[in-house]
Amino acid sequence: MDKKSAEEKIKELSDKLHYYNYKYYQESVSEISDYEFDMMLNELIKLEEQFPDLKTDDSPSQRVGGDITKNFETVEHKIPMLSLGNTYSKVELDDFDGRVKKGLGHEEYEYFCELKFDGVAISLHYENGKLVRGVTRGDGSKGDDITNNARTIRTIPLKVRGEKYPEYFEARGEVFLPRESFNEINKEREENGEALLANPRNAASGTLKMQDSAVVAKRKLDCYLYSYAGEDLPIESHEEGIKQLEKFGFNVSQTYKKCKNINEVFDFINKWEEKRHTLNVDTDGIVIKINSIAQQEELGFTAKSPRWAIAYKYKAESATTILKEISYQVGRTGAVTPVANLEPVLLAGTTVKRASLHNANEIARLDLRVGDTVHVEKGGEIIPKITGVDLSKRDLGSQEVDYIRTCPECGSELVRAEGEAVHYCPNKKGCPPQIKGSIEHYIQRKAADIDSMGERTIHLLYEKGLVRNIADLYDLTYDQVFELEGFKDLSTQNLLKGIEASKNIPFENILFGLGIRFVGKTVAEKLAYHFKNINNLAKANFEELIEVPEIGERIAQSVVEYFKDTDNIELIERLKNAGLQFEVQEVEVEQKGSALEGKSLVVSGVFEHYGRDEIKEVIKQYGGKVVSAISGKVDILVAGENMGPSKKQKADKLGVQIISEEEFRSLIKEN
Incomplete structure (x- = not known):
């Protein structure tokens, strides 16, 4: 077969296979037998092997897998994938409704x-109608980036149906992994004498990170889509977005409903509380x-x-065990957490052997005793917890729990601050789990981002006496690392390169990585941007710290x-000498004028003379501030082509000035 004929045949086979795949997986219609489908697919694969330059990323052959991904590239989300607030209470849902009503000025909504499916969240990127990234x-x-694995999921379109789609969305x-799959x-693993998978959610998560996409394809993952995202999409409601996804050929669960008010939301919640168990996928609540x-x-x-938005979680399932x-476990902050070791029991699809007891107060509140028959629940169907004791089955000779007084790891006497429920080991510079935990905290992605180092490596470095704090990482030599168990030339070089690369990590990340108590990622960013460098922060007193927005007394006192x-000051000096960033790297905007001084602007649509980022930079150069959403505080909306109608309506309603691109250029005298 010549190349032109092969190209025509590949297109014909691809179109048919895409069609049959959609009919089978989206509409449950089998228009041809499995054998006929497989024969067509094999014919396509052979033609693509014969003419490799005719193989495309959206070819049905990509469903089979076969690509090996040794390292999954880290990708920054264009639009953050934020988590939802959640509640188990209908009273709190009423409160949420009240906040919405107040926030919208009592306008109708x-x-x-x-349904909230228990799986792994994913963002699928499409350019010109084709899947380019997962x-x-x-x-x-x-x-x-798990694109190769995402392509094997048969309900994810490799190219969208129809023709009217945005250039990018x-x-x-x-x-998720269907219960049936x-x-x-697990049946196959049992027959092979392999350990069983714990639950569908963990199995789906582990499968998506497998290196061999051919193995992923065999796992039969599925995917429900629930959000259509992008800039200036021609939709005015979430419902319109869902309908558009359906038109494009995406797999949308037909369990959604539009509700006129909070009472209809309650009806929906009640309807699905039991009915959700009939589905072939685990669910744990409702997203509103x-x-x-x-x-x-x-x-x-x-x-x-x-x-x-908010997630309503259904009441957790419960079980009884011994x-x-x-x-007792010691965390990186020295907090000592008691752990209940249980007779294994099946709960919400997983075998539970351990449960957190939180602190001494909780043990006393429950009046727990070793040998008790206890009730176990999964909070949010994720974290097991003991909720009560069956006193009718208690052994008459049982003894009250005598909470430990010394650290189980280093023997130091535990302390308990006034007003706090948790016991702490104060030996943070000599207690092994605290030292190793502080290093694990430091190397994480949100902090120093040393991805070539993990828990096992930290343990080895500690046991060999090479690392006792995070500054010691920067003194490691090639020979010291190479001698560690399991390390060879390449792994040694990768570890040292990862440590070296952390010297370019921004100050706010390193500040978070220091592990100051109560200073999380967001707080670290606020402190870094406010004080600009570590010296200013170190000199700040309590009063200066609580003046920073969202910094309370507890955080201020901890800082x-x-x-x-003095040991912390010495540690920071060592990190400075190693080359770490301890100052905010602010990009200075070149000021070209003051035509927009003191004004807040929103930009929307496509522009002839500017890219979207470019026009935002120009606004800053002329003294303006760029904001993302229309509100009463916005002064100007710069409207480009194809601007969404909702922004214009909102601007008109609030009296926000709307100008065209040419009016904008005239305003800043750029013509």
């Missing part, structure tokens, strides 16, 4: 309800969203989640205490 949620701002959803895998996109923008976001013993410790 409606909700959109969807990314996990990760930490919400960055995720892993994202489809977001949940990858999960049971088949404001339907109007304009109203979503008006309500906005907190630092961690949208104000226009408390065999209580052990003051941290910089009082």
Whole structure:
């Protein structure tokens, strides 16, 4: 067969296979037999092997897998994948509804309800109608590129149906392992004498990170899509976005409903509380969203989640088992957590052997004793916890729990601060789990991002006496690392390169990585941007610290205490000498004028003379501030071509000035 004929045949086969795949997986219609489908697919694969330059990324042959991904590239999300606030209480849902009503100024609104599937969040990127990238949620701002594995999921379109699609958009959803597939895998593993998979959610997560996409293809993952995302999409509501995904050929669960008010939301919740168990996928609640996109923008976001959406979680499943013993774990902050070791029991699809007891107060509250028959629940169906004791089955000779007084790791006497429930080991510079935990905290992605180092390596470095704090990492030599168990030339070089690369990590990340108590990622960013460098922060007193927005007394006191410790000052000096960043790297905007001084602007649509990032930079150069959503505080909306109608309506309603691109150029005298 010549190349032209092969090209025509490949197109014909691809079109047919895409069609049959859609009919089977989206509409449950088998228009041809499995044998006929496989024969067509084999013919396509052979032609692509004969003419490799005719193989495309959206070819049906990509469903089979076969690509090996040794390292999953980290990708920054164009639009952050924020987590949702959640509640188990209908009273709190009423409170949420009250906040929405107040935030929207009592204008009319409606909700959109969807089942909350227990899987792995994914963002699928499409350019010119073709799947170009699949990314996990990760930490919400960055995720892993698992494109090769995503292509093997047969319900994910490699190219969208129809022709009227944006040049670029994202489809977001949940990858899951159907119960049927999960049971088949475990049956096969049992027959092979392999360890069984714990639950469908963990199995889906592990499968998406497998290196061999051919193995992923055999696992039969599925995916429900629930969000149509991008800039200036021609939709005005979440419902319109869902309908568009359906038109494009995406797999959208037909369990959603638009609700006129909170009472209809309660009806939806009640309907699915038992009915959800009939589905072939695990669910743990309901997601409730404001339907109007304009109203979503008006309500906005907190630092961690949208104000226009919330997840309602169903009451956890429970089981009864025996408390065999209580052990104690020491965390990186020195907090000692008692752990209940249980007689194994099946709960919400997983075998539970351990449960957190939180602190001494909780043990006393429950009046727990070793040998008790206890009730176990999964909070949010994820973390096991003991909720009570069956006193009718208690042994008459049982003894009250005598909470430990010394650290189980280093023997130091435990302390308990006034007003706190948790016991702490104060020996943070000599207690092994605290030292290793502080290093694990430092190397994580949100901090120093040393991805070539893991828990096992930290343990080896500690046991060999090479590392006792994070500054010691920067003194490691090639010979010291090479001598560690399991290390060879390449792994040694990769570790040292990862440590060296951390010297370019921004100050705010390193500040978070120091592990100052109560200073999380967001707090570290606020402190870094406010004080600009570590010296200013170290000199700040309590009063200066609490003046920083969102910094309370507890955080301020913790920061003051941290910089009082001379060992911490010495540690920071060593990190400075190693070349770490301890100053905010601010990009200075070249000022070209003051035509927009003191004004807040929103830009929307496509522009002839500017890219979207370029026009935002120009606004800053002329003294303006760029904001993302229309509100009463916005002065000007710069409207390009194809601007969404909701932004214009909102601007008109609030009296925001709307100008064209040419008017903008005239305003800043750039013509």
